[in-house]
Amino acid sequence: MKLKYLIAILFSVAMLTTSCVKDEMYNGPATITNVAFAPSTVTPDDAVTVTATITSIQGVASASVFYKANSGSYVSVPMTAGSNNSYTGTIPKQVDQTNIAFYVNAVTSKGVENKSAEKTYKVGAIPPNYAAIVLNEVDGNTKYVELFNNSAAPVNISGMIILKNTVSLKNADNSPNWSVPTGTILPANGYGIIKCSGYTATADPAAITVGTVGDGMSAKQTLLLELTKPDGTVVSTFQRGVAPWGTTISAIPTTDSYSRVPNGSATWKLALQTPGKVNGASTGDIPAL
Numbered sequence: 001m002k003l004k005y006l007i008a009i010l011f012s013v014a015m016l017t018t019s020c021v022k023d024e025m026y027n028g029p030a031t032i033t034n035v036a037f038a039p040s041t042v043t044p045d046d047a048v049t050v051t052a053t054i055t056s057i058q059g060v061a062s063a064s065v066f067y068k069a070n071s072g073s074y075v076s077v078p079m080t081a082g083s084n085n086s087y088t089g090t091i092p093k094q095v096d097q098t099n100i101a102f103y104v105n106a107v108t109s110k111g112v113e114n115k116s117a118e119k120t121y122k123v124g125a126i127p128p129n130y131a132a133i134v135l136n137e138v139d140g141n142t143k144y145v146e147l148f149n150n151s152a153a154p155v156n157i158s159g160m161i162i163l164k165n166t167v168s169l170k171n172a173d174n175s176p177n178w179s180v181p182t183g184t185i186l187p188a189n190g191y192g193i194i195k196c197s198g199y200t201a202t203a204d205p206a207a208i209t210v211g212t213v214g215d216g217m218s219a220k221q222t223l224l225l226e227l228t229k230p231d232g233t234v235v236s237t238f239q240r241g242v243a244p245w246g247t248t249i250s251a252i253p254t255t256d257s258y259s260r261v262p263n264g265s266a267t268w269k270l271a272l273q274t275p276g277k278v279n280g281a282s283t284g285d286i287p288a289l
Contacts, residue, residue, distance in 0.1 A: 029114030030056035030106040037091075037102075042123050043156070045183035048091040052104045052116065055085050059109040065089035066115070067102035079104070096125040126156040126185055130229045133157055133186065134236040134264060139257035139273055140219030142201035146275060147192040147210060147227070150264040154190075157210070158182045159230035162194065165245035166224065169194075170214035178213050179230070191276045207276025220251035238268060240286060249289045256283055 034053040042048055050065045063079040079089035087104070094100060100123065104116040132155050136148035145162065149155050160180040162169045169178040185208075186192050192210040193203045196217045203209070217223075222241030226234045238258060241249055252258075252270055259271035259279040269282035 027058070027108075027110050027112060029112045030054050030060055030108050032104050032106055032114060032116040035104050035116045035119060037119065037121065041126075041154075042094075042100075042121050043126050043183075043185065044093060044096045044123055045158075045185075046123075047093050048100075048121070050079070050089045050091060050102065050104065052079070052087050053085050054087050054104070054106045056106070056108045058112075060087075061107045061109045061111070063087045063089075063104065063106045065091060065102055066105055067091050067100055069094055069098050069100055076105070094123045096123055098123040126154045128156045128158070128229075129153070130155075130157070130160065130233075130235050133160065133227065134260065135162075135225055135227050135238050136191070136264060137257050137259045137271075137274065137279060138217060138223070138225060138238050139201065139275070140217040140221075140223075141252075141254050141257065142273060142275070143196040143198040143217050144201050144203070144275055145194040145196065145217065145225065146207075147186065147194070148260075148264050149186040149188060149190050149192075152188050154188055155186050157184050157186050157192070161228045161230065161232070163226040163228065164215055164224070166226075172212045172214050174214040178211065180210055184208070184210055193276050201273065201275040204274075204276030218246075219254075219256075220249060221245075222247045222249055241289060250287045252287065253283070258286060 032052055032054050037048050037050050054060050054063055064076045066074045066076050068074045077089050079087040101118050101120045103118045107113050132151035134148050134150055137146035157180050171178045191207040193207050194210045195212040198216050222245050224245050225238040227236040228234050256270045257273045261269040261271055261282045263279040270284045271280050271282050274280055
């Protein structure tokens with residue numbers, strides 16, 4: 001009989017221990033993995049998107065990104081739940097040279113908190129190396145102007161201006177004085193497309209769309225294009241013919257554009273249209289008239 005009682009007591013203890021282990025497991029913290037941020041190179045024009053995978057048997061009640069700028073206090077921003085246990089939050093834009101530290105915090109439906117390891121990044125303004133940017137292709141047939149970053153580093157081209165026949169390009173609504181929008185970065189050896197009125201080209205997907213303007217481009221008129229710094233200093237030029245600008249002259253083949261050949265060089269030729277990618281071989285000289 002004593003043996004039966006002993007066995008019953010041991011069984012009860014085992015069941016109680018198992019129940020406690022289960023309760024502790026179910027009441028444990030959420031698991032936070034795959035914490036990442038984008039873009040990986042942050043400029044003062046960038047809000048930073050933080051993503052993480054958060055899972056919990058009890059369910060996730062809330063998730064937040066806690067961040068601090070330099071030695072300041074932590075500030076929290078809520079994260080939004082997506083598919084497959086993904087969560088997303090946004091750290092707002094910060095000034096140049098700010099050091100940001102952040103972590104992801106998750107709270108289960110039972111009120112148990114957990115936080116990820118801390119990550120950091122530094123905000124760095126990309127320099128406006130205007131001398132590296134050239135007018136690389138001008139197409140009066142499918143209506144675009146292509147810019148090329150002729151350097152191995154990204155360049156901030158915000159505020160640059162294009163003059164057509166000595167007058168600034170117009171905005172898409174035909175109001176005057178178009179300029180490159182704030183926050184426009186041309187990647188290293190990258191291309192930017194300015195869509196002109198009547199644009200029908202199909203640009204390479206890797207190219208940056210710099211903007212849309214109200215001006216057209218003609219393949220059969222005298223033309224002077226000047227790319228300038230925000231202060232108006234000219235850094236790159238294309239010219240066909242001489243003033244008076246906008247005078248009708250000979251057309252070029254509808255498949256061609258005015259292109260720097262070789263790509264990014266000082267020499268302008270006719271070449272097949274290559275919007276947003278390296279210019280091809282010359283198809284001939286640009287007619288003077």
